[in-house]
Amino acid sequence: MPWYALRQNYADVITMSGGIPIALPHEPELTNHYLQLLDGLVITGGAFDVDPAMFGASSRHSTVITKDKRTTFEKNITEAMLGADKPVLGICGGQQLMHVILGGTLIQHIPDEVDSSIAHEQPNPRTEAGHDVHVTEGTLLHRIVGTTRLPVNSAHHQAAKDYPENITINAIAPDGVIEGIEDSRYRFCLGVQWHPEYLISDGDRKIMDAFVQEAARDQ
Secondary structure, three states: OOOOOOOOOHHHHHOOOOOOOOOOOOOOOHHHHHHHHHEEEOOOOOOOEEEEEHHHHOOOOOOEHHHHHHHHHHHHHHHHHHHHOEEEEEEEEEHHHHHHHOOEEEOOOOOHHOOOOOOOOOOOOOOOEEEEEEEEOOOHHHHHHHOOOOEOOOOOOOOOOOOOOOOOEEEEEEEEEEEEEEOOOOOOEEEEOOOHHHHOOOHHHHHHHHHHHHHHOOO
8 A cells, every 4th residue: 555754854853943844745736726725835855756858858868767656746735825826845856846946957867967076865874965156256156155166965876967047056066067056036945966864964943944934924
């Protein structure tokens, strides 16, 4: 029988930052009900990919695995939250979905498209850094973390590929892979390719705090 699973640290960091975490079953028809309940949305990562058809790809890499109902729900609730200008934080695969929703496309398999010695699916534990990212000055992310260099963990084989005018790239890996995005049309629309819920740096703590603080702003 199907079942839901979510790492505990996703909820733990929301609680630590002063928020109340609520895990959402993937029910697209309940989107509007969730919208009324939520002050902010975290789109979590997962061991699956965005369907390439969503960003107009004519082919599908052999490594791509999809979860169609979950993606439909996450797309619907993300669009609804952004439409209501409520804070949205995309993490890893959630950042990739956010990128597509905002009009971008994805690299379907990094090893096939990027010549790099960086292991974006790091072999060491997720509680450790896999590489650093350069944070773009003047961005929302930079204002939050207060530094231009951040150590991050890395657990992805896909990444944002390009970006329309509305998307700002706020973090880049040494090999040029996009590691973070944001959209200034919204009050808080932030995506990061790494997993800040592991709190491997002070910057990760600041990201989660900033998200919860923004969600609580109108309360």
